[in-house]
Amino acid sequence: MTGLWSRLFGRGSAAPGDAPATRRVPATAPPSTRAAAAPAGDATGLTGAQRPLVSANGRIAGFEFRLPTRPARTQASARARLAPISGLLAAMRLSTQDGRVALCELPAARLATAPLDALAPRMLFALVGDLPADADPAALRAAWKARGVAIGWRDDSPPPALAGTRPDFLVLPEAHDPVELLKALRLARTRHPKVPLVALDVPDLGAMEAVLAAGIAYAAGRLEGDRTPQPGGALPPQARPLLQLLARLAADADTAEVVATVKSDVALSTRLLARINAAAMASTQTLGSIEQAVALLGRNALYGSVSQLLVLTAPPSLAMQALQSMTLARARLFERLAQQRGEPVPGALFTLGLASMLPALLRAPMADVLTAMPLHPQARLALESRGGPWADWLSLAEHLDTGDLASAADLVERFGGMAVVAAAMAEGWLFAVQGQSTH
Helix, strand or coil: CHHHHHHHHHCCCCCCCCCCCCCCCCCCCCCCCCCCCCCCCCCCCCCCCCCEEEECCCCCCEECCCCCCCCCCCCHHHHHHHCCHHHHHHHHHHHHHCEEEEEEEHHHHHHHHHCCHCCCCCEEEEEECCCCCCCCCCHHHHHHHHHHEEEEEEECCHHHHHHCCCCEEEECCCCCHHHHHHHHHHHHHCCCCCCCEEEEEEEEHHHHHHHHCCCCCEECCCCCCCCCHHHHHHCCCCHHHHHHHHHHHHHHCCCCHHHHHHHHHHHHHHHHHHHHHHCCCCCCCCCHHHHHHHHCCCCCHHHHHHHHHHHHCCCCCCCCCHHHHHHHHHHHHHHHHHHHHCHHHHHHHHHHHHHHHHHHHHHCCCCHHHHHCCCCHHHHHHHCCCCCHHHHHHHHHHHHHHCHHHHHHHHHCEEEEEHHHHHHHHHHHHHHHHHHHCC
């Protein structure tokens, strides 16, 4: 029989007689049937952020679901122990339906009282604190295993009731720089050579690429920060026409001007038409010209296809695919929230989200991005100096990336509350998954 880890993480061959893998839902399915990510929370207000889990191959393999306030390492708070988590478990379960994994660091006492039928394969729980005094640890582990759930904990703080037992995975202790994180990884691998390791709270992009190179099973954290620039620090040549075209679309330039811009670059025209036709492959009609594409699909479809082409110009790196997905997800998050808030130029906020990730994605200075990409004045001010009213959008993105929403409650409320933000995040990830699936 295939082991638990193989069934959860898709590693190793299926044993004879194992059920075939669940069919993936097509990327073009509506959000109700495909959960790229699902809002975490329930009516009690127990809601939190979600962050992508990056696998060793650099792809986004699932999501980390976070409580609004992280439980203490040794003893979870009374509120965290007692608060209902039905909404959280439902969101995690929905997120696993397309073959992705869902991980949550959760008080052990809370999981011990959760109904078993709320649990599903590919759910991972990193336990914090201890089990209830009257719990039977062996019976609970057996019940969780029967549901296909993986149980782990922080390497430096196992639940006392489970001390001496083998976890399905281990979470590395928190670290503040790549050197400290790699040291913790090497130590954990020496002490637990056969246990898969997970890194949460990875501080920046450099640390993310370091742990991916070291063979971590999953990692979550910030995908921004310093990284080695391209030789000469320049933007990839193929990115410049796409940046300029995006800016014209965001500024609502005349359609004839947009078409002329695309047709002036033969390579761009060819790539863009191939991209649009791939995204619209369910249609019986093949689009043979840019004019036809704009007329039939609209400028929004063109905008999305140009954005997806742009992120694909990123130079190769271990975290490239995760960065591509995160760039598209942030851009769509900003646009969706802008539409809900009644902002007059939601397209310009899409571009703000896109531009904020481009230095990390394209390995180029922000100054080069700003030079090549004409932006709305408020977007430029926010990116250059964190000034102006749109600086809040960048702050929101940073809090979502770190999962620290407890200290940003007022900011989240200004964007409509956690339920609204989480729903927009889900749409953003759906857009990103669709963009990657047509590559």
